[in-house]
Amino acid sequence: MKLKVLSYPYVVWIAVFIVVPLALVLLYSFTDGDLEDLNFTISNFRKFLDSKYLNVLWISVKLALESTVLTLILGYPVALIIAKEKPSKRNTMIFLFVMPMWMNFLLRTYAWLTLLGKNGVINFIIEFLGFKPLDLLYNDGAVLLGMIYNFLPFMVLPIYSVLVKIDNSLIESAEDLGANKFQIFTRIILPLSIPGIITGITMVFMPAVSTFVISRLLGGGQYMLIGNLIEQQFLWVGDWHFGSAISIIMMVFILITMAITSKFDTQKEGSGGLW
Amino acid sequence: MEKNCIIDLKSISKEYDGVKVLDNLNLYVRKNEFLTLLGPSGCGKTTTLRIIGGFEQPTEGKVIFEGKDITNVPPYKRQINTVFQKYALFPHMNVFENVAFGLNIKRLPKDEISRRVSEMLRLVNLQGFEKRSIQSLSGGQQQRVAIARALVNEPKVLLLDEPLGALDLKLRKEMQTELKNMQKRVGITFIYVTHDQEEALTMSDTVVVMDKGVIQQIGTPVDIYNEPKNAFVARFIGESNIVDGIMHEDFVVEFAGKVFKCVDKGFAKGEKIDVVIRPEDLEITTPEEGQFTGVVSSVTFKGVHYEMIVSNGKADWKIHSTIMKPVGTEIGMRVAPENIHVMKKVKER
Ligand SMILES: Nc1ncnc2c1ncn2[C@@H]1O[C@H](COP(=O)(O)OP(=O)(O)OP(=O)(O)O)[C@@H](O)[C@H]1O
Ligand SMILES: [Mg+2]
Numbered sequence: 001m002k003l004k005v006l007s008y009p010y011v012v013w014i015a016v017f018i019v020v021p022l023a024l025v026l027l028y029s030f031t032d033g034d035l036e037d038l039n040f041t042i043s044n045f046r047k048f049l050d051s052k053y054l055n056v057l058w059i060s061v062k063l064a065l066e067s068t069v070l071t072l073i074l075g076y077p078v079a080l081i082i083a084k085e086k087p088s089k090r091n092t093m094i095f096l097f098v099m100p101m102w103m104n105f106l107l108r109t110y111a112w113l114t115l116l117g118k119n120g121v122i123n124f125i126i127e128f129l130g131f132k133p134l135d136l137l138y139n140d141g142a143v144l145l146g147m148i149y150n151f152l153p154f155m156v157l158p159i160y161s162v163l164v165k166i167d168n169s170l171i172e173s174a175e176d177l178g179a180n181k182f183q184i185f186t187r188i189i190l191p192l193s194i195p196g197i198i199t200g201i202t203m204v205f206m207p208a209v210s211t212f213v214i215s216r217l218l219g220g221g222q223y224m225l226i227g228n229l230i231e232q233q234f235l236w237v238g239d240w241h242f243g244s245a246i247s248i249i250m251m252v253f254i255l256i257t258m259a260i261t262s263k264f265d266t267q268k269e270g271s272g273g274l275w
Numbered sequence: 276m277e278k279n280c281i282i283d284l285k286s287i288s289k290e291y292d293g294v295k296v297l298d299n300l301n302l303y304v305r306k307n308e309f310l311t312l313l314g315p316s317g318c319g320k321t322t323t324l325r326i327i328g329g330f331e332q333p334t335e336g337k338v339i340f341e342g343k344d345i346t347n348v349p350p351y352k353r354q355i356n357t358v359f360q361k362y363a364l365f366p367h368m369n370v371f372e373n374v375a376f377g378l379n380i381k382r383l384p385k386d387e388i389s390r391r392v393s394e395m396l397r398l399v400n401l402q403g404f405e406k407r408s409i410q411s412l413s414g415g416q417q418q419r420v421a422i423a424r425a426l427v428n429e430p431k432v433l434l435l436d437e438p439l440g441a442l443d444l445k446l447r448k449e450m451q452t453e454l455k456n457m458q459k460r461v462g463i464t465f466i467y468v469t470h471d472q473e474e475a476l477t478m479s480d481t482v483v484v485m486d487k488g489v490i491q492q493i494g495t496p497v498d499i500y501n502e503p504k505n506a507f508v509a510r511f512i513g514e515s516n517i518v519d520g521i522m523h524e525d526f527v528v529e530f531a532g533k534v535f536k537c538v539d540k541g542f543a544k545g546e547k548i549d550v551v552i553r554p555e556d557l558e559i560t561t562p563e564e565g566q567f568t569g570v571v572s573s574v575t576f577k578g579v580h581y582e583m584i585v586s587n588g589k590a591d592w593k594i595h596s597t598i599m600k601p602v603g604t605e606i607g608m609r610v611a612p613e614n615i616h617v618m619k620k621v622k623e624r
Contacts, residue, residue, distance in 0.1 A: 167361075167363065169359050169360075169361055169363035170363050170365060170366075172330055172350070172357075172359070172363070173357065173359055173363040173365075173424075174365075174376070175330075175349070175350045175351050176328060176330075176350050176351070176355075176356055176357045176425075177351075177356065177376050177377035177380060177424070177425075177428065178351045178377050178380040178381060178428070179351060179376075179380050180351060183380060187376075188365065191367045192366070192367055
């Protein structure tokens with residue numbers, strides 16, 4: 001009984017901040033007209049089928065996939081190296097790695113502006129060395145870099161936490177049975193870390209596919225991802241109905257992607273993941 | 276002798292952060308024998324095993340395998356397999372894949388692998404378990420998979436670190452017999468670690484008793500039991516009465532205020548020594564016929580025999596006998612000269 005009472009604030013919280021907004025978004029996406037005079041319609045969704053918008057979706061997904069794959073390729077070895085260290089040392093390393101995450105997301109991304117800009121630090125060095133300055137900002141590369149930089153810790157942490165839990169005696173027994181370092185990795189460590197990889201992919205892909213800040217700051221004003229499109233509809237165009245429809249489409253898209261990735265997670269226990 | 280030797284540990288010492296956990300260990304292991312490292316917790320058994328397996332490097336000394344120095348050879352190149360204390364089965368593989376792991380690494384043909392794995396599973400009584408997941412097995416079954424996984428590689432030496440530690444008493448006893456039979460059948464050298472003296476005595480050809488990183492005694496189970504070399508071994512193996520004594524001259528010892536004939540020699544005149552007498556070697560007599568006397572202070576029924584504690588003022592004596600004397604009775608005790616074990620006092624380290 002007591003427990004039930006304790007859970008009330010939580011239920012209220014969920015209702016106010018998750019269920020209600022979601023219901024509103026859903027309502028808006030299937031209607032048009034003013035609040036006093038809503039009409040049911042699916043025209044918002046039909047509107048999205050335009051190649052202009054589909055292309056934005058495609059670019060967003062592609063960019064999110066690229067950042068996910070790259071953070072995985074970069075993050076896995078990092079997680080592996082840290083997990084192999086002595087406990088005292090690896091705690092410090094993880095701490096250093098996670099620390100930037102405590103800084104505001106916007107600030108961190110702004111920092112890259114001063115690094116990559118026309119008069120930024122990197123171009124200053126390039127010019128100092130006698131070369132012509134480069135256009136480092138406002139292109140695909142800059143956005144990708146921003147994504148990787150911001151989301152890398154979300155890939156490293158879950159993989160790391162799975163790796164440190166692998167019992168050393170498993171590695172020793174593989175070695176005992178004749179496996180060399182490479183075989184130990186491919187046959188023991190990698191398969192056992194799949195739950196961490198799945199969680200990492202989820203944690204990176206979800207925010208990456210919906211970001212609008214990184215693309216805005218590092219991609220320039222005209223750079224359009226699906227997140228920017230939604231932002232534009234709500235803040236600039238004022239078409240909340242279409243904006244809501246795009247949000248719903250993106251959510252469904254994310255859910256489908258997650259359902260697919262979790263299929264690869266053959267080992268359910270100890271995954272420590274989101275699902 | 277030399278030719279029969281498969282593993283030879285030469286002056287092995289091991290330090291962790293300046294603390295000596297193995298001190299000048301010398302041990303040779305014969306082909307096809309069942310050798311047990313026995314000792315209390317923390318005495319260095321696992322460390323010794325890990326040095327033989329190649330998972331630790333000795334600080335000093337050499338590991339010789341069939342005449343060759345393998346001190347610096349990594350584990351995966353040694354013809355030695357290990358059954359780990361916690362089994363360490365691969366959780367993402369089924370029983371078949373676990374057992375086949377070593378053979379897959381060696382890239383043997385598929386049909387040979389599946390033949391050898393089935394054979395091995397039959398040997399450990401797990402036929403039909405191929406597709407089962409590790410999580411679905413009981414402790415005893417996991418234990419057998421671990422043994423099969425090691426044995427299928429046909430190692431020359433199998434190392435086992437307290438493999439029965441996690442099993443209940445009944446299963447333990449069964450597995451002891453099974454392991455011993457298996458060892459005889461496959462004819463592989465077993466180096467076995469336990470802190471259970473009964474297990475060591477029933478299974479082994481040779482028992483190595485260790486304490487604080489030092490080998491106390493090496494011998495057959497019968498030797499170790501009947502002729503413990505020092506008070507530590509006597510106390511650790513079976514039950515004993517250990518009392519202070521003085522050696523008068525060769526074959527004459529004084530303890531409990533009396534002088535006794537014994538079979539030990541080579542001590543200094545008047546040297547203070549430990550006298551060890553097994554509880555079953557003390558014979559109960561009338562007070563007149565006894566070499567020394569005492570009063571029964573407690574009696575416990577132990578199934579096949581009674582255990583009595585008899586005080587004679589100087590010490591308490593534990594006696595195992597089928598004859599029961601009630602508490603308060605004065606009795607006599609006799610002990611044959613060959614059952615009096617005289618031991619040098621061990622200096623406390
Ligand atoms: N990696 C290590 N670092 C520091 N000390 C260690 C290490 N491994 C073992 N020791 C120490 O070495 C001593 C011997 O340990 P070992 O594991 O060999 O004992 P054991 O005889 O197997 O004991 P048990 O019966 O409890 O398994 C212990 O005091 C232990 O604390
Ligand atoms: Mg141990």
